[in-house]
Amino acid sequence: MNNNRNRQVILKSRPADIPQADNFEIIESGISEPRDGEILVHNIYLSVEPAMRGWVSSVANYSEPVRTGEVMRSFAAGEVLLSAHPDFKPGDKVMGMFGWQEFATVGPAAVTRKIGEDDLPLSLSLGVTGLNGVTAYFGLLDVGLPRPGDTVVVSTAAGAVGSAVGQIAKISGCRTVGIAGGPAKVVQCRELFGYDAAIDYKSDDIESALAAACPKGVDVYFDNTGGAISDVVLRHLAVGARVVICGTASVSSWNPWPSGPRAERHLLVKRARMQGFVIFDYAHQFEVAITRLAQWLREGRLRYSEDVLEGIEQAPGAIASLYRGENTGKRLIKIR
Amino acid sequence: MNNNRNRQVILKSRPADIPQADNFEIIESGISEPRDGEILVHNIYLSVEPAMRGWVSSVANYSEPVRTGEVMRSFAAGEVLLSAHPDFKPGDKVMGMFGWQEFATVGPAAVTRKIGEDDLPLSLSLGVTGLNGVTAYFGLLDVGLPRPGDTVVVSTAAGAVGSAVGQIAKISGCRTVGIAGGPAKVVQCRELFGYDAAIDYKSDDIESALAAACPKGVDVYFDNTGGAISDVVLRHLAVGARVVICGTASVSSWNPWPSGPRAERHLLVKRARMQGFVIFDYAHQFEVAITRLAQWLREGRLRYSEDVLEGIEQAPGAIASLYRGENTGKRLIKIR
Known part of the structure; x- marks a missing residue:
């Protein structure tokens, strides 16, 4: 893996309110091998959502703010490449807090869920089944x-x-x-x-x-x-x-x-x-909801709209344009 | 009864916000004999409370506003003098929407409750057990x-x-x-x-x-x-x-x-x-609460403070001075 480079979107400066493109910077770094209990995830979709404004805000919130210089916090969906954790194996599709980056080496706490509904598009795991x-x-x-x-x-x-x-x-x-x-x-x-x-x-x-x-x-x-x-x-x-x-x-x-x-x-x-x-607060009940949402999707009773940007270069400006109302559905960034 | 006169406090003009003494007028009128299903109550205590501001306000509220010329809406506690209703007999103590007046001829809908806790002061039925x-x-x-x-x-x-x-x-x-x-x-x-x-x-x-x-x-x-x-x-x-x-x-x-x-x-x-x-909205459960409140009073676990004005002449100015914070406990007017 050491020959691979990992492109990451980091928080360069803290925005006064809505994060703009110039609050972020794309850098390259190495990829860490998973240590015991960790997995290496190759991200396919990165999520963009309104809550990100709160995640980079220094105002009291329900989570610690992202620090400047850190990879932007984000949900992402991807595939396990390497696993040093008994619950995951290469090829598993996972969704979790993998950040705005191509590769994420994370412990199990970062994994929101292993995606079971293989008959549905992976992108939905960040939207209507996410x-x-x-x-x-x-x-x-x-x-x-x-x-x-x-x-x-x-x-x-x-x-x-x-x-x-x-x-x-x-x-x-x-x-x-x-x-x-x-x-x-x-x-x-x-x-x-x-x-x-x-x-x-x-x-x-x-x-x-x-x-x-x-x-x-x-x-x-x-x-x-x-x-x-x-x-x-x-x-x-x-x-x-x-x-x-x-x-x-x-x-x-x-x-x-x-x-x-x-x-x-x-x-x-x-x-x-x-x-x-x-x-x-409902994390322990997510699978109950996802089972029903997936069933409604299969039955055609639940529809969705996606707004997919191509390439990690789109990430820095994606929150600001979301707040301008420019998206027409769940905003995602497809990075491969 | 026809020789008796009934002193009543009527709403003379609608206040812009907090009702003042000059929004009310004390008049004398006759006393109506109770018709079938009605009772005649001789009031002893009249209540004064913050909610009265809303009762005389024309702004949307959870009850119809008191009309000008009408007796001021109020809870009161008194004694049944005459009864043409099978559930009430002369001497019963009652609390209800009897208005700021000495005598009230009312149907059973106006009676909030017949007072059962005879060992406690009647005034409490307008306060801590009211x-x-x-x-x-x-x-x-x-x-x-x-x-x-x-x-x-x-x-x-x-x-x-x-x-x-x-x-x-x-x-x-x-x-x-x-x-x-x-x-x-x-x-x-x-x-x-x-x-x-x-x-x-x-x-x-x-x-x-x-x-x-x-x-x-x-x-x-x-x-x-x-x-x-x-x-x-x-x-x-x-x-x-x-x-x-x-x-x-x-x-x-x-x-x-x-x-x-x-x-x-x-x-x-x-x-x-x-x-x-x-x-x-809790009217159907009042007795459950009052039973417990009365018991806590008897046990000395629940204390109260009353601010009793003497005479119906005190009524018109009593709301405004309540809003000025001049009372030191539940404000009541004792009229006999």
Whole structure:
């Protein structure tokens, strides 16, 4: 292996808010042989996701920030090349925290899972049968507690998490309303992901569109954005509503901490609940969700959209363009 | 009865926010004989509570607003004088929505409960064994879900609801931290209600006082105030915290709707929950709570403080002075 070079995307400087291309640098380094208990993974797909903004932020968060000079933290999917761990053998497909790099020498703690659903494309293990899918599954079902007949509103409704939320809500017997940015995503919401209604927050009057789409109010709001979109949705909560706080993509910076309309009174009058949700707390249950998601995929009941960039050179600018809304589905980087 | 006159406090004009003395007027009217199914109640205590601001507000709320010219909506405790209903007989003590007036002719829907705990003072049926006590009981135990060892923070900690919350949390094995306004209330929190720590939001630096009192963070926040106090507490939530939204006493007006620091990120990072709570949803379980509260009172494990004004003439100004923090316990008006 020593003749091989490993291209890695490292964090060069800490961004003030959304990481830009020039916060990263591509370097070459050697590849370490796996020591006892480790495996060497050859990455095929690297993931790009909104949460990465938090991973490189120095603001208090639910994980330690990536240090400058380190390989960018990332989920990736690839193949085991060498194994010094009894649970893995060369040829196994694995998904885990392998970073934005070609080769990763890691211990078992970095492996999120060994991929069992060989009949499905490997890329899905980073999307609809990966963290995005299980986030949708547990966030909606465990925190949102949808009941048949409920109206479920989803922000970033065409996104990797949102599109799965909308479809799982439909499978659960709910009426679904998606909020997305731009006509292409709204069409995708209606035609690909089967939302009963879709609202373009960039051109529609959200307030009246939401009132029209949710005449009985919003029973579950799966919130991927926070900010101004959420401020409107909160005004339309039904009695007993559940708001799942999954992400705050619309808030570009938490320094200084942004203000907004106070939520207390909506929650009080409507006996409603807002609850934050971090998918890593559900790690011990991932396979339960993935088994169901894979089955829905095979049955054609769960659809997805991917936005695949080619080559590791695309990685540094990929987060910023995601925040600009330039992707049309789960963003991935295919590196071989 | 026709020779008797009934003094009533009516809503003369709708207040912009906190109802003031001149929003009310005391008038005299006749007393109606109870028709079939009704009872005539002679009120002894009238209640004064923060929620009355909402009852006279035209802003969307969880009950219809009191109309101008109508008797001010209020809980009251009194004695049945005449009964045309099989469940009630003269001499029964009752508590219910009898309004700010001397005599009330009402149907059974207005009666919250017939008072069974004859060994306890009647006034308690409007406080610690009344709506305040059951609000504390269900808000803390059903929504806050305290566990032994949790740190429970209570705003308006010396108030009618807050003081019961703090003590029920202690009975539940929690560490309790009260936030109250002024040195007298802080002393009451520590000495009468047994809080482990008490913070004076008027003179202490809440941020550092709360950090010192809650070194492991806040597991349950029972929020009676909203506003700036809550903004500080949210910064100190522990992972998995529960915030019970019971009232918004510190927000003097919702028109225009006030802004504040966005809560989403605290909830997300801490996997925390904020939930609104309206006690009337628990009406079918009131007796369960009151049985326990009464027993804790008899055992000396639950203490209370009352602030009794004498005479119905005190009613019109009683809400405004409550919002100025001038009461030192559950505010009542004794009218005979």
